[in-house]
Amino acid sequence: MSQNPPNLRPDLAPQPVFNANPRSDQPTIGMVSLGCPKALVDSERILTRLRAEGYQISADYAGADAVVVNTCGFLDSAKAESLEAIGEALQENGKVIVTGCLGAEPDYITGVHPKVLAVTGPHQYEQVLDAVHGAVPPAPDPFVDLLPASGVKLTPRHFSYLKISEGCNHACKFCIIPDMRGKLASRPAHAVLREAEKLVQAGVKELLVISQDTSAYGLDRRYSTHDWKGEEIRSHITDLSRELGRLAPADDLWVRLHYVYPYPHVRDLIPLMADTSNAVLPYLDIPFQHAHPATLKRMARPAASAKVLDEIKAWRDICPDITLRSTFIVGYPGETEEEFQYLLDWMDEAQLDRVGCFQYENVAGARSNALPDHVPAELKQERWDRFMEKAQAISEAKLEAKVGTIQQVIVDDIDEDGIATCRTKADAPEIDGNLFIDEGTEGLSVGDLVTVEVDEAGEYDLWGGLTKA
Known part of the structure; x- marks a missing residue:
């Protein structure tokens, strides 16, 4: 019954939820949304625009006039899944428009599926709309096609992803997200808060704050200030989180932070989480990826794992109830048994509450592909098994401690x-x-x-x- 199986993929979004009651003459667009929650938000924005233009949305290929496939291109396995979804849509429907991260490689897609109508990159909303218009002209009825203020949502009504920025300024060797989605581009604070307020007014009980690097939010804007309900609010994760946590009483709203890099200013968020009057949950999703300094250096990531342990202790001193979640990569090129054992020992020290893990894969265009000493597949699997055994034991002990609470x-x-x-x-x-x-x-x-x-x-x-x- 668990939703957290040991082989969990950390880059999968929830399955879209559709509510389709089309009128007889209404053009219908099918949507397949693959990849992470950030891609799901892109799908919601595309569908919101399409609904406003009079299109009905369907999860059924056969019942749609055309299909939009929002792809993932983070891992080779995700690319294969995207190509399979495109092929299935072509077979079942025939009119297919491709967007999303894999859309940054149009020749790669058309080389396999030359019959797709159009290929656009991530968050290229206007190009997607143009392609849909060309395949299926809109036929809006302003007296019928009323769009809720919160727009079209692909998640259940009681929670919603709130994307605060696009892109990333990091240059991790295993990742090509900056190549696909560009550098960090933050939304102004008042725009995020206005969207969040509308979601809460529409009945959303949980806001899941997402981006590629949530801690860096506003850096590209030089933390510009904006008026929000008579106050000057910085486009900074601390200010934004504080105001999100004030949108409703803490008993009526949860605000959950994802993809938070452990920059020093993250410690300023912890008092908010310890404040029971603020709706920001005592929960941090932090992508540590590994713990050994040499492995992290080969990844081109910060390598101060010992200092991270000090930070974790400081966070728990301020907010003892804080939940820490992270994902890790095992079998990264050059990973030795000593480095992997260091990671296991670090896990014993860190005692993270929620942990996901995946085996390293080459990604087309990633610099890590050229690194020497790639780990054999069977050894990656063996290390993954040992890592998950460790993570499972920690999880089981922490959950047992909650019995009676x-x-x-x-x-x-x-x-x-x-x-x-x-x-x-x-x-x-x-x-x-x-x-x-x-x-x-x-x-x-x-x-x-x-x-x-x-x-x-x-x-x-x-x-x-x-x-x-």
């Missing part, structure tokens, strides 16, 4: 047997664990925030019962 949870689903699938503040959707309520759920609805007493723990999940009012 009272936790606020958000309800994600209630099945036909009345079993409620929920998440605690320590669990992000799709990538972390769940808390299950097996009985007494008759009065619950999806999106409710309720309190639960934990009575059982597993490797990744918890079970409990509703507390009495």
Whole structure:
């Protein structure tokens, strides 16, 4: 029942959720959204524009007049998945428009699928719309095609991804995101806050703040200031987080931060997380990737893993309830047994709450491809197994310590047997664990925030019962 299986891919977004009731003469566009939550936000923006122009949205290839495939190009396996999705859409529908990260390599796509109608790169919304117009002219009805203020969402109604910037200024050797999505480009603070406020007004209970490098938010704007409800707010992650946490009472809203690099100013966020009156959750998703200094140097990433342990201790001193999640790469070129064992020992010290791991893959265009001493596939698998065994043991012990505690949870689903699938503040959707309520759920609805007493723990999940009012 766990949503955090050991072979979790860290770059997968939630499955899109569609609500389609087209009128008889309405043109319909299908959407396939692959890749990370940042790509999902791009899909939402494309679909919001299309809905405003009178198109209906469908998840059914056969029922659509054309299909937009939003691709992922981060790993070779993701590229293969994208090509497969394009081929399936061509076979089932025939009219296919390709966008997203893999769209930055149009010749690569058309070399395999020459019949696609158009190929556009990531966040090239106007070009996607132009391609759709060419394939299926719009037919809007202003009296029928009313668009909610929050736009089209591909996630459940009670949570939403909030993208605060595009691109990245890092030059990690294993990553080609800057080549596909460009340098850091932050949205002004008041624009982010206005979007967030509309989402909360529309009933969203959890805002998941995402970008390629959340900690760097506003750096490209030189932390410009903007008026927000009579106050001057910097385009800085500390100011932005504080104001997001004020959009609703902490009992009614969760604000969760993803992809936070451990820059020194991140420590300024921790008091916000310790403040129970602010809706910013005590949760940090930090992409450490590895711990050994030599491995990190080959990755072209900051190599002060010992100082990171000091930072983690300082964060926990300020906010003892903080949940730390990260992802790691094993089998990076040149990784020795000593370096890998260092990572395992570091994990013992860090005691991270939530951990994902994937085996290194070559990515076309990445500088890491040219590094010497690539790790054999069978050794990568063996190290991945050992890493996940370590992470699982840490997770199991931490969850066992929660038995008997009272936790606020958000309800994600209630099945036909009345079993409620929920998440605690320590669990992000799709990538972390769940808390299950097996009985007494008759009065619950999806999106409710309720309190639960934990009575059982597993490797990744918890079970409990509703507390009495």
